[in-house]
Amino acid sequence: MKRAALALLAFLGVACIVAAIAVPTYLVPRLKVVPLDLDITSVATTVPTDGDSANRFPATIFDRCSVTKSKAATLEAHLTQQRRSVIVEPSNKDQATVQSGQTVQIDRVRDAAGKESDPTMASSDADRKCNDGLLNATVDRVSVNRKTSAPNGAVSELQLEAVPEGGNVEEASVKLEDRKGFQYKFGFDVGKREYYYYDTTTRQDAIAKYVGEKTIDGVKTYHFVADVPETDLSNLPNPQGDAPLGTILDMPAKWWGIKGKGVKPNDIVTMHRYAKATRNVYVEPVTGTIVYGEEDQEQYFKSPDDSDDSPRAVRDFRMDALKGTFKWNDETVSHQAQRAQSYLDQLKWGGTITPIILGVLGALFLIAWAVLVWLGRRRGDGPDDADQTRGDEPTPDDGGAGEAASPEAQTTVIPTPQGGPYEQYSAGETTTVLPQTPQEPSTQAIGGYGAISSPMDEAQTQSFGAPADGFAPIPGSEGAQSGSPYPFADPTRPMPDVERYRTPDQDQPGRHER
Incomplete structure (x- = not known):
């Protein structure tokens, strides 16, 4: 255990x-990869640029119904831009395909006469009128590298129209070639430098420059500003290869309201729709998450001919088609x-x-x-462990003999000598094994009725019982002289004649009575 x-x-x-x-x-x-469960919804509304919160119509849009009227007109409006981005196929461990649907809705308008109205939106399968509440709708699809969040070119398309019955998405979409910039999420570990940022309105990469840091809702962010240059939207073809609807208008000069030298009221003047923008994005630098967004959008009609051959009144003409500052809501x-x-x-x-x-x-x-x-x-x-691990080593209490020593190492065995008067006893029956007493290391064990196994040293003491009955010291022997009770202390001397000491009535050898 x-x-x-x-x-x-x-x-x-x-x-x-x-x-x-x-x-x-x-x-x-x-x-640190683009998650495959990404689902981001952002809502931005138009806000007054002068900080006047009482202004309920901070944006300007082109009145589409004025095309059938005698003069072009604009409307004051409040707009909401809504965008939802999710992951769709093809997506795997290396790439993620983001599909982002974006709409711009007209919440309320006010005309030049001060009349206010709240436009409504028709269903997707119904014909839309000029005063419909939907101003614009697109669906963007782009595949990005999951590690870098940058487009990889596998999928890059912009859907501009509803899919026709029995058709497919490709028929309603245009390819976006050479796309490099971020759009819905920056890469990880964002630095304080320039990045490409893609603009779907003008279909181009703009340079986003780092301008500073800002803490938003407790999160530190890097502030980037991307200036989208002026672009002629009529040069961006629709799925059929033509200029998108509403990007080119050929109308009389009087409809445009153009007056001046070299211009007649009924002269047809061609105007193109242009767009530019300034986009502010606030990015959390470690994860690349866009925490806050704000953009100034400006679209307007102007003459594509800015040469000296064109009348100045035409060259200098501008009319807003969409103008407003969009900010993400709280x-x-x-x-x-x-x-x-x-x-x-x-x-x-x-x-x-x-x-x-x-x-x-x-x-x-x-x-x-x-x-x-x-x-x-x-x-x-x-x-505590010494006796278990080294039982053969001596301890102070055992006089040098370990507990694990064998019996042969602790005792002295003295066999009974063969022959003589006690030969009727066998060695096995008369041998006595005496354990050595620890307190008396010099004591020797003596076999019963036998001779001492080794000479006794003068310094040693002998432990014997009382003298055997009928024995007495032999006069003149060493035993008698040394006071020993036995006459045969020296085993090298010849065995004494015991018959001399036997009494007449002792008829059995080895037995005697007192």
């Missing part, structure tokens, strides 16, 4: 250390800030907190393992 516990501690320690290294180096890079900003913070927390746990916890746990497990091993070895060297 003890060995199993030590092995478990060592295993857990090493496993935690390995995991602490693997999580930031293996798991975190797999978190709900969108709050949602995006929470999304960015959630991504940051995941990366923080995976890249910092979890490795630290695993590293500390691994170190504690290994320290516990080392301490237990050290304590076990130390207890093995102590007195």
Whole structure:
């Protein structure tokens, strides 16, 4: 059980250390990709540029119904831009295809006479009128590299029309070639430098320049500004290869309201629709999440001919088709800030907190393992374990003899001599094994009725019983002189004639009575 516990501690320690290294180096890079469950909805509304919150009509749009009237007109309006971006096929571990549907809706309008109205939108399968509440609608699809978030060219198309009955998406879409810029999300680890940002209105990449930092809802962001240059929208073909509807208007000069030298009221004047914009995006730099967006959009009609051959009144003419500043509403900003913070927390746990916890746990497990091993070895060297590990070593109490020593090493065996008056007793029956007494190391064990196995040293003491009955010291012998009770202290001397000491009534050898 003890060995199993030590092995478990060592295993857990090493496993935690390995995991602490693997999580930031293996798991975190797999978190820093475009998620396949991406679903972003952003809502932006037009706001007054002068800060006048009482202005309910901060934008300007072209009155489409004026095409059938005697004079071109514009309307004051309040607009809402809504965009939803989701992941669609083809998407896999390497790429994600983003589909983003965007609409611009007219919430309310006011004409030059001050009349207000709230336009409504017809159903998608119904014919739309000139005063319909839907101003514009597109569907953008783009495949991006999941690691860099940059377009990879696999899918890049813009749907401008509803799909015809029995048709497909490609028939209602145009290809967007050479697309490079970010749009719905920046890449990870954004730097303070320039990036390409794609504009679907003008179908081109604009340079987004870093201008500073700003904290929005507790999230630090980098502020980028992209200036979209003026673009003639009539040069951007529709799926059929023609100029999109409403980008070229041929109307009399009086309809346009153009007056001046070289211009007659009924002269047909051709105007193209142009667009430009200034887009502000606030990006959380670690995850590339766009937390806040604001853009100044401007579309207008003007003459494509700016040469000296064209009358000045025509060259200088401008009429707004769409003008307004769109800002994300508070709900969108709050949602995006929470999304960015959630991504940051995941990366923080995976890249910092979890490795630290695993590293500390691994170190504690290994320290516990080392301490237990050290304590076990130390207890093995102590007195309690000495008798178990080295039973053959002497201890102070046993006089130099270990408890584990064999009986032969602790006793002296003296066999009964053969022959003589006691030969009727066999050696096996008369041999006596006496354990050596620890307190008296010099005491010897003597076989019953036998001779001493070795000469006695003068310094040694002999432990014998009382003298055998009928025996007395032999006069003149060493035993008698030394006071020994036995006449045969020296085993090298010849055996005495015991018959001399036998009494007449002792008729059996080896037996005597007093």
